[in-house]
Amino acid sequence: MKKPIIISDKNKKSLLIKKSISKILKSNLINKSNLVLVIGGDGFMLKTLKRNKNQKSLFFGINSGNYGFLMNKFSKKNILKDIKKSKLTVISPLQMIAINKNNKKKRSIAINEISILRQSRQAANISIKVGSRFLIKRLISDGVLVSTPAGSTAYNLSVHGPILSLNSKKISIAPVSAFRPRRWMGKVVSENSKITIKNLNPSKRPLSAVADNNEFRNIKKVYININKKIKFNLLYDTNQSLQKKIKLEQIRKDI
Numbered sequence: 001m002k003k004p005i006i007i008s009d010k011n012k013k014s015l016l017i018k019k020s021i022s023k024i025l026k027s028n029l030i031n032k033s034n035l036v037l038v039i040g041g042d043g044f045m046l047k048t049l050k051r052n053k054n055q056k057s058l059f060f061g062i063n064s065g066n067y068g069f070l071m072n073k074f075s076k077k078n079i080l081k082d083i084k085k086s087k088l089t090v091i092s093p094l095q096m097i098a099i100n101k102n103n104k105k106k107r108s109i110a111i112n113e114i115s116i117l118r119q120s121r122q123a124a125n126i127s128i129k130v131g132s133r134f135l136i137k138r139l140i141s142d143g144v145l146v147s148t149p150a151g152s153t154a155y156n157l158s159v160h161g162p163i164l165s166l167n168s169k170k171i172s173i174a175p176v177s178a179f180r181p182r183r184w185m186g187k188v189v190s191e192n193s194k195i196t197i198k199n200l201n202p203s204k205r206p207l208s209a210v211a212d213n214n215e216f217r218n219i220k221k222v223y224i225n226i227n228k229k230i231k232f233n234l235l236y237d238t239n240q241s242l243q244k245k246i247k248l249e250q251i252r253k254d255i
Helices: 012-026 042-051 079-084 242-251
Strands: 005-008 035-040 058-063 087-091 094-100 105-110 113-118 124-130 133-141 143-147 170-176 187-190 195-199 207-211 214-217 219-226 232-236
Touching (some): 005 012, 012 035, 035 042, 094 214, 105 207, 133 143, 143 195
Parallel strands (some): 005 035, 058 232
Antiparallel strands (some): 087 232, 094 105, 094 219, 113 207, 124 133, 143 170, 170 187, 195 219, 207 214
């Protein structure tokens, strides 16, 4: 039986976990094919998934970072049991085509969110369409976020966007510090939506488009939709499923 592939971040904690797991796997088999163990934090997991977007692998994340929302907790004692009993969660990313001021197209995918943000002291001045209809004709703000359910508890939640259930089949569109209209709270739309965000004043109010952690600058128009052809297969132990983590965030009260 083929042994799992181990991909680790380079920090000391990740490398120690990798060493420990490698030792365990020398004398134990795991009955899961195409298994990839990813050791690191959420950012490292996002990079790993994007690098392997054309693979049909099963990804089991092991947290060595801070919060590790996309990851599983590491327990040397229980790691084999956690992997063997893990359950599958399948997610598809957002796809972005951004056009800059020189009419060059920049493409990227985002598992959490796509952020359209001002890149100068001037506020963003944008319009947002869903399909052929305007969601808002003019929004003056620090920017706007388009988030997947998996990413709805990240930056989206920090700007007071809604937490979406994994099976909601929805996308969140949330403003960042809306100035006009001041009380615009954004919108939840279907995962089948095709979203167009246009910079209404690109010469005076430049924008950047950020797909998770991949940034493009001086953007004048962005097209966003869910790419259902790409499917990431994530494994979670039964006590730490992604859906459970999202539900906990929905009832969490920060002090």
